[in-house]
Amino acid sequence: MKELTKKKKINFTPWIFISPWIIGFLIFTAMPLLFSLIMSFFNWPVIGQKVFVGFQNYITMFTKDAQFYKSLFITLKFALIFVPFNLIIALILAVMISIPVRGVYAYRVIFYLPTVVSGVAVSIIWGWILNGQYGVFNYILSFIGISGPDWLNNPSWAIVAIVIAGAWGVGTMMLIFYTAIKAISKDLYEAAYIDGASNVRSFFSITLPLITPTLLFNLVTSIITSLQEITLVLLLTNGGPMKSTYFYGLYVFNNAFVKNRLGYACANAWFMFLIILLLTALVFKSSDVWVYNAAGKNKKRSKTS
Amino acid sequence: MKLSKLEKTIFYILLTAFSLYFLLPFVWMILTALKSEAEAYTFPPKFFPSVWHFDNFKAAWNSQPFGTYLANSLIVAVLTTIGQIVSCSMVAYGFARFNFKGKKVLFTLLLCTMMLPWDVTAIPLYMEFKIFGWINTLKPLIVPAFFGSAYYIFLLHQSLTSIPRDFEEAAKIDGANEFQVFTRIFLPIMRPVLNLIGVLNIITVWNDYLGPLVFLNDRSKYTLALGLAAFKGVHTQQIVPTMAITVVMVIPPLIAFGFAQKYIIEGMSGAIKE
């Protein structure tokens, strides 16, 4: 194999390594993906006659469906709040649980605990806590003289309620950051300490640059998941009040399974796919500047500033 | 690592605030699981039950064949975790440490598979699994894991990019072939992240609800998440059993987390010095 590479022939080794994914993609992903694209050109009720309609679904979506724009806008707004909010909290928590104080083991478990709870239970609990009339949250707020809003019943507050309840599951991202932080060699910190760098400075000059690949991962995946968010809005607010939390994911789901318009839902989904693809491409493009890559081309950044 | 006084103050304020935020709803869930059905609904809600109904757990567990569900969930969790770890480590290594023609296109394609929502591919996937004869078996939940998931591959890929090239070059000079480099050098390096992936995967499949809902029919094939969801009817939600089963369901993933936490730390040298 080594000789092959030397002769500049095709190196099969990487192909062998990635073969499981390629096989899996061909068997389990390619067909449904392609099929959903085909369905988007049909009037395809889940039950009933299927008729080819060309680009009609896309045209209807852009020209006749006001809800399409509303849902799209709400979802983008949610992502704009939720993604940075979640990333920052996750990073703060990850740093906190990597500081070896007494009881840190317990804090790790506490911070991580909510991610283990199933979505059904999460929505019930938060539905109670945020109940405007009888909820615990407003009860606690009343002690400090604040009369809390009717979280789930007020169009301007419902999206905030979703952010609060959604951030409860931030533990996954925290754990991913934490793993990346733990992988940093402690020699770097020792050297910085000897040089008299403060903790804050160490964080910004060592920790942050070295976990940028993970930051990129968390950024991309949280953009994707927040633009596809459905569980919480389905169970906690069911898109309400007055569609103020009728996220795009819920819109697609309802088109497919409630309104019996699978073809149209596929068109919706593929449009969102393009938006996500575009955003992800932008993030990746920018990552050449800010993401540390020791194995790739930008070796110049291997020394931290 | 030494914290200054100011840093310490901020640290403990944040710690308390976050602990309350994460813990209180959870504690309340446990307390609800111990209440009587009538008390669970009282407005304003009572924090502590007037009578502690520890038998709620037993009643909830026996109200459905949860033993069977547990076995199914364990089969799915264990096998998918093995599958993900084996396949993702290979694929991520292939993408992160080699340059080959078409790599960019393929990696983009890999990322793309995360971007289409589940609902529009569910029906085509259903048709496919039906052709395979896999409907009403656990196979649709297990087998795809052996071909890697984009999310974990991407995660591993990111952790591998911060490892300098010298690693494999040094090993190759010592006479190791490509696979020895993978198994002897990179697998140990990847171990903390593989542990992490194990934990993440267990929790994902443990609480996955829509997949099992669509592909399983008989109760004998149900997973725990599906059993939990069965407490919700069209007009009713049995709150107390829902909470009781949720509390029980949390235990296995937490055990997995406990183990992984140990290995994530052990796997790497501690980064921050006291």
Add this chain to the structure above:
Amino acid sequence: MKKVVSIILSLSILLTLMAGCGSSPNTESGGANTNGGSSSGKVTIRFSSWDSAESFEQQQKLVDEFNKTHPNIQVNFEGYGDQYDTKISAAIGAGDAPDVMYMWNYPKYKEALEPLDSYIQKEGDSYKSNFYETLWNYNSMEGQILGLPVGYTSFVLYYNKDLFDKAKVAYPTDNWTWDDLHAAAKKLTDQGKKVYGYAVPAKPDPYDYEMFLWSNGTSYTGVNGTVQGYLNSDKAAQAFTVMQDMLKDGSAISVTSSNYGEAEFKSGKTAMYITGAWSVNTLKNAKVNFGVALLPRYSSNQKSVSAVGSSGVAISKTCKNKEAAWEFAKYWTSEELNKARIGYELPVLKSVAESQNFSSDPIYSKFYTMLEESKNYTPTLLKYSNWSDLSDSLTQAFEQMFNPSVYKNPKDALNDVANNF
């Protein structure tokens, strides 16, 4: 080197196979399900319902009973609770429909269902006439019967006797108007204790709320699906104005829970609410001291009309053993089964309602009276082709009327809907 590759590859294949074996201790029954038969000549029928865990066991026993008495048919029971629609949509969409299904949304599923008229004819006239006539309308589309009625609910006014006694207010009667209800609600309200006279769901199902239009002499749509002058008529707006007035003066509370305010009623926070029969058992179990009355009227010379929530059992067009499926559907709607499900569903057979003396039962009789009153009304769902979008807009209009942060004028809200259709 190549050896290592092949070892790894074969290992992963082996693991895949293991995954397959480990997963299915009894794949056979799964296979039999899709084939609709197995080697022993026994016919397998898949039967799916929206039962949740609460009623699953009880239903399973009734299925087992059938399997015991029919040695050639094996019925497998599947209950999907709240997510029933998602599940059977996906299954039907992928060509894997259950053989016998619980059904209410006939417009959506009609093309997947077997017309049952010829089967019913074979059973004779008396078979068909024993069901309440109204219910056949709800289980038919375009003149074809697609399901056998299995249960129904109409809507009634529930009231908490203890709260009425405490406030020394007379219990609601069957002759109440909305003004009577409003007056009583004011007396029952105790803002300090957060107790309210009445509960208005902030997000009601438009299907159910058509009953208030019927009661006030109109409906969502007229002949040929005209919307203008129907759902935005003055009568329609008037029907909801009284509810909004109660919210505004604080004698009612806007509730968000999907059960029309059952949770608030159960915990004694509201004195009255309107809902279907599904709450009877829940409230009995919670030991609430409650009574029910007919729906209030809009004026003393009008009658109140109720929406009918109906469920039936339907047979899939793709079912391979329709005779066996019919045999089971018949069993499931028989007198014996109607009786066995009392408390969980209201009997749909006249003979059963009579033998149980429901006409004199202080609670159940109200549901039957409301059913009779609603005989001549057909819900827009069954006659309007674009119900799903109309329903969507109406839901939003209701939210705007009943959400405290908006309280939109009912006439305006309904005009907005009408102008879009």
